[in-house]
Amino acid sequence: MIHCIRSAFFALLFVTVLQTVCSDFHTLAHLRAKASDKTQSRAVVDLLKRLLGNRSRDFIVSVNRTLSNDSLDVCELRSAKNNKILAAGSTGVAVATGIYNYLKYFCNCHVSWSGDQLNLPRPLPPLTGVLRINTPHRYYQNVCTQSYSTVWWDWQRWQREIDWMALNGINLPLAFTGQEALWQEVYLSLGLNQTEINRFFTGPGFLAWNRMGNLFQWGGPLPQSWHVKQLYLQFKILDRMRAFGMIPVLPAFSGIVPEGITRLFPKANVTKLSPWSHFNCTYSCAYVLDPRDPLFQRIGALFLSQVIKEFGTDHIYNTDTFNEMIPASSDPTYLASISRAVFSTMTSVDSEAVWLMQGWLFISDPLFWRPDQVKALLHGVPLGRMIVLDLFAESMPAYSSTNSFYGQPFIWCMLHNFGGNSGLFGSVDRINSGPFDALRFPNSTLVGLGLTPEGIEQNPVVYELMSELAWRKEPVNLFKWVSLYALRRYGSLDENLVLAWRLLFHSVYNCTLPQYKNHNRSPLVHRPSLHMQTDIWYEPADFYKAWKLLFEAAPGLVTLETFRYDLVDVTRQALQLLTTEFYKEIRDAFQAQKLPDLLTAGGVLVYDLIPELDRLLSSNERFLLGVWLEQAQSQAMDEHEALLYDMNARNQITLWGPDGNILDYASKEWGGLVEDYYLQRWSLFVNTLVECLDRGRPFKQDVFNQAVFQVEKGFVYNQRKYPSKPLGDTYDIARRIFLKYYPYALKRLK
Numbered sequence: 001m002i003h004c005i006r007s008a009f010f011a012l013l014f015v016t017v018l019q020t021v022c023s024d025f026h027t028l029a030h031l032r033a034k035a036s037d038k039t040q041s042r043a044v045v046d047l048l049k050r051l052l053g054n055r056s057r058d059f060i061v062s063v064n065r066t067l068s069n070d071s072l073d074v075c076e077l078r079s080a081k082n083n084k085i086l087a088a089g090s091t092g093v094a095v096a097t098g099i100y101n102y103l104k105y106f107c108n109c110h111v112s113w114s115g116d117q118l119n120l121p122r123p124l125p126p127l128t129g130v131l132r133i134n135t136p137h138r139y140y141q142n143v144c145t146q147s148y149s150t151v152w153w154d155w156q157r158w159q160r161e162i163d164w165m166a167l168n169g170i171n172l173p174l175a176f177t178g179q180e181a182l183w184q185e186v187y188l189s190l191g192l193n194q195t196e197i198n199r200f201f202t203g204p205g206f207l208a209w210n211r212m213g214n215l216f217q218w219g220g221p222l223p224q225s226w227h228v229k230q231l232y233l234q235f236k237i238l239d240r241m242r243a244f245g246m247i248p249v250l251p252a253f254s255g256i257v258p259e260g261i262t263r264l265f266p267k268a269n270v271t272k273l274s275p276w277s278h279f280n281c282t283y284s285c286a287y288v289l290d291p292r293d294p295l296f297q298r299i300g301a302l303f304l305s306q307v308i309k310e311f312g313t314d315h316i317y318n319t320d321t322f323n324e325m326i327p328a329s330s331d332p333t334y335l336a337s338i339s340r341a342v343f344s345t346m347t348s349v350d351s352e353a354v355w356l357m358q359g360w361l362f363i364s365d366p367l368f369w370r371p372d373q374v375k376a377l378l379h380g381v382p383l384g385r386m387i388v389l390d391l392f393a394e395s396m397p398a399y400s401s402t403n404s405f406y407g408q409p410f411i412w413c414m415l416h417n418f419g420g421n422s423g424l425f426g427s428v429d430r431i432n433s434g435p436f437d438a439l440r441f442p443n444s445t446l447v448g449l450g451l452t453p454e455g456i457e458q459n460p461v462v463y464e465l466m467s468e469l470a471w472r473k474e475p476v477n478l479f480k481w482v483s484l485y486a487l488r489r490y491g492s493l494d495e496n497l498v499l500a501w502r503l504l505f506h507s508v509y510n511c512t513l514p515q516y517k518n519h520n521r522s523p524l525v526h527r528p529s530l531h532m533q534t535d536i537w538y539e540p541a542d543f544y545k546a547w548k549l550l551f552e553a554a555p556g557l558v559t560l561e562t563f564r565y566d567l568v569d570v571t572r573q574a575l576q577l578l579t580t581e582f583y584k585e586i587r588d589a590f591q592a593q594k595l596p597d598l599l600t601a602g603g604v605l606v607y608d609l610i611p612e613l614d615r616l617l618s619s620n621e622r623f624l625l626g627v628w629l630e631q632a633q634s635q636a637m638d639e640h641e642a643l644l645y646d647m648n649a650r651n652q653i654t655l656w657g658p659d660g661n662i663l664d665y666a667s668k669e670w671g672g673l674v675e676d677y678y679l680q681r682w683s684l685f686v687n688t689l690v691e692c693l694d695r696g697r698p699f700k701q702d703v704f705n706q707a708v709f710q711v712e713k714g715f716v717y718n719q720r721k722y723p724s725k726p727l728g729d730t731y732d733i734a735r736r737i738f739l740k741y742y743p744y745a746l747k748r749l750k
Helices: 002-010 037-058 092-107 155-167 179-190 194-200 204-211 224-243 260-264 294-311 332-347 360-364 371-379 428-440 460-471 478-490 495-506 540-556 561-591 595-617 625-634 639-652 673-695 701-717 730-749
Strands: 059-063 073-080 084-089 110-112 115-117 131-135 137-140 270-272 287-289 316-318 354-358 386-390 410-414 446-451
Touching: 037 059, 037 084, 037 092, 037 155, 037 224, 059 092, 073 092, 084 092, 092 110, 092 131, 092 155, 092 460, 110 155, 110 478, 115 478, 115 561, 131 460, 137 410, 155 224, 179 194, 179 224, 179 260, 179 294, 194 260, 204 639, 224 294, 260 287, 287 294, 294 332, 332 354, 332 371, 410 428, 428 446, 428 460, 428 478, 446 460, 460 478, 478 495, 478 561, 495 540, 540 561, 540 730, 561 595, 561 673, 561 730, 595 673, 595 730, 625 639, 639 701, 673 701
Parallel strands: 059 084, 137 446, 316 354, 354 386, 386 410, 410 446
Antiparallel strands: 073 084, 073 131, 110 115, 270 287
């Protein structure tokens, strides 16, 4: 088996996926690592110490930028004396990624958000000859990730994530932390008062949508201590990213301004937009400064100058105009003038500026963004000075309908997750083939691959697959790839694990229908009604079989961090499926007016299944509401701030707004949240249906919504403390659930 693993690694070698494309864009050649070779080498050595401890001495690290004469990262690995491995690369990222691929395919090791498996063989397996691998630009993060996942992180958690980025080849990460402190300085210098600024910024949990001009004031105001702590954190983030040879993407000005600008500059060309999503103008309706107005140039230059002064620069900036907002005009001349003006604010401060733009607007509103409008916006910037993120390319690629973005370079991105939802999900067939289809597209301007999830720390297998594709010259054999994944994730040769993962890849991880984007559709995590979605994209029988195989392997693996996580996650998914089945029984019994059947199904769901799910989740620290809330409150300097951050953290994952404006969008299945939020809603729903049947009354959704909203709002403001350490034995709880509900699952399949 180990021989097969080593042989598989050789398939990765001498791969230059995007070299011919990258060479066409010489304007991007200056996007290179600025740190010295010595600094980058030291960063990789320190990473290996954190990861491997004393075994890090088995690797000799060398960064030599002359190994690459183009925009590709290069790494070469070879055996050295005393059973050591020499890894030489053009950047620290290249070296770290080369070593991680060696660890995976020669040492059977694994690193992920959900735990590591680092049982290295002694001595390290030797290499025959020189292994050389190349990779292009590798982008990471969605602007929403900053709110759905990283908002409460401290430096320790950021350090771990930047290590993960380096191991997985990320060389173009988004770096948006701390920018509000700089905006405050700019607006104070223009004459706005603190009250006007406080009304502009949202609370921490919603800053992503404040930055995009969607949302204002909700969850705020931002304390001054927040600005100080986030600035300090950003300095450390940028230092570490650059030490690895990464090229951080910094923020720029899009034209969104506080309302107070109209007081200071009454003649400025400012437009008030319509409400965003389900919010009214209390918290949305952005004020947009026309980019052709001289004030736009002034504000944009002030901000970018401040950014470069505080954060330095690597000459690439992100800003998104018209994100989920309709421009004032569809006239191509107008749209071209907008992008031209936005870009000129960058070049007025940094003559080497490159604009990186999310291409989400072309997907979210295709009726407005027709070919002439798309071309005009893109061609307002010189070709090669803008990079477009094809943000949701695994499901809704935009490059194919825009003739490869009409000549602008683009990055093929996997979005995968919306809102940081819990739930197993993947589109592995489309992920596996998509980048190569984009490369073969006529006159392709593809310059890299990207990971752009709205929320992270879920479904690690999908991100490991996507991360490897930049090193590949063709799609992988998914059957073989996932078999090797199972082997290295657990360090076990148990055939049940391999079979389980093959079934998971065939079923829950292979969604081929774009309408099933990973916004968790399960009734479990949505406000109950009699008209909930119950369809899924995979065969439950395949999933339940994988669940059984995983459970049968459990006795010998329960001490392994990665296995415990997967046992919880797969069992959680099984109970999510079964919740749908019990919901259908509840609905059908009510509609048929069969009270005994309603009481039976409702009783099992409310008094056993959902409580068991909460106990299971509470047994693993990676599924705890208390961890999220504790992280939020740890940012506070006093009790007032702690309450503010706690409300932000609770509201985002439930009501998402004061009135349930984007209800359940960022749903999580966490211990504590299941019991005190989802269970309370389902209990009220079942009791309401029972009461309706008992009294001969119809069920009225609007009346129920009013009642359940009080339950939902009560959770957001209840201030209850939740455990941040696991409770109970994962295996014992999972075993009890399996023995109890697996027979029922099989019965439902007949």
